[in-house]
Amino acid sequence: MNKNIILMKSGIDLVDQAWGGFYKGGTYILQGPHKSGRTLLGLQSAMQAVNQKEICLYFTTMRPKDLMIQAASIGFDLQMYMNQNLIIVVRVASPVDISEMKNPDEYLKEYFTDIVKVIQQYNPNRIIFDELTPYLSFSNINYLNNVFIQTLETIEEKNVISLFILGEPITPLAEAISESLGQQVTGTIYLQKKSQKAEGKFQGGVITIIPNIGHNEGQFSANYNIEPNKGIVAEYRKSSLSKNLPLQPEYHFPSIENIPAFTQQISNQEHRYLSLSSLDLPSEPYSFSNLYDYNDFLLILNNQIALFKSTGQIFNIVSFKLDLNAVQNGLITLNQLQNAVRLASDKKDKICIKDNKVIILITRGDKKAVQNIISKIQNNLPSTNPEYIRLVLNYISVLSFEIDNKIENADSLMNYIVLEEDVFQNNKDITEKF
Secondary structure, eight states: OOTTOOEEOOSOHHIIIIIOSEETTOEEEEEEOTTSSHHHHHHHHHHHHHHTTOOEEEEESSOHHHHHHHHHTTTOOHHHHHHTTSEEEEEOOOOOOOTTOSOHHHHHHHHHHHHHHHHHHHOOSEEEEEOOGGGOOOSOHHHHHHHHHHHHHHHHHTTOEEEEEEEOOOSHHHHHHHHHHHTTSSEEEEEEEOSSOOTTSOOEEEEEEEESSSOTTOOEEEEEEEETTTEEEEOOOTTTTTSSOSSSOOOOOOOGGGOHHHHHHHHHTOOSOEEGGGSOOOOOOOOOOEEOOHHHHHHHHHHHHHHHHHHOOOOEEEEEEEOHHHHHTTSOOHHHHHHHHHHHSOTTOEEEEETTEEEEEETTOOHHHHHHHHHHGGGGSSOOOHHHHHHHHTTEEEEEEEOOTTOOSHHHHHHHHTSOGGGSTTOOOGGGGO
16 A cells, blocks of 8 residues: 555544544545434544544534534543644534525535635644535536535545535435435445334444445444444444344345356346346345335436546446236236345335336446346245246346446436337347437
């Protein structure tokens, strides 16, 4: 590793123990729902910074007194470090109603410009922005990407560690923005709350860390609790980390050798439906993902295409087509296939149903991710009887498509995906279909 690229303790248990810390000059997103412990983790990272004699710039929308109370709950004397100029708290105002402004995106851009100006003024080692969500309401996601990237490049040139805290997205547009920003940073930390308070402990949930650049140790998950005078405490067990956690498991992709037929067909990029019965599908554990109606799916897909055109970020579309004879024969319904696909998919994948097809948007642009989904379908079919599985797979076919520059928009791509199989059996170039 380059001597200038080093790891610094983050103050976040799972990050420090699984990854060894944050990269100096790296940028990270911390995301989670309300009351999941996001601010506590931000304060823990700030406390770690000052313990290492770093200067930490802490942006917050909270009143300083409220932030001090939060810090005190984890044994962090914020005022003492402010007096030593190791913590610099900058209170920021949320954007006013911008819906009637002539150029709302330009208005929001000024907030990012101000971030850079403050950083240049104080020259910190670490910044924490709690939280960035109100400043992301750009109408043009491409423009937001450009502004965000320019901001990051300016910060990273100063070798500053950045932690941006975001709320959980609740709309398709917010989800698209979150996905877009996640592609620009070094890594992402997700918090998922438990539905009920654990007996004898403060409420917690599952923390998941996902690398985007570096951190070749991979993705990890662990249960966490919020404890007095400590804050977020992850239940780290190195031997079993990220295994069998119901909310966000670590994924172990099957090797290429395990699925030779599919690997060969994917590499040929034939762009046609292939029978699942022709593929060797090893057993794998399942995960969770999101189901969208068709119109919302098109919106997300258009945003993903725009991201590809502006940044080159590859993604895949995978479509599973059900032969309706299987429905008529009582073997499997479209909803049952959709459920099998959902359980086989990553939480961040986007799923919709169109006619007799279950379609997935895989934003990671990784052929192994496509392989991983297909390899797990059989585990989640209505029956695990081997004879039933062999029979049903004859009625399910799959098409995988990797985005390229020939695609202009979601409509053109989806028109291709939902075409009947006999239209493109000749395996011509996709541009000939439009």
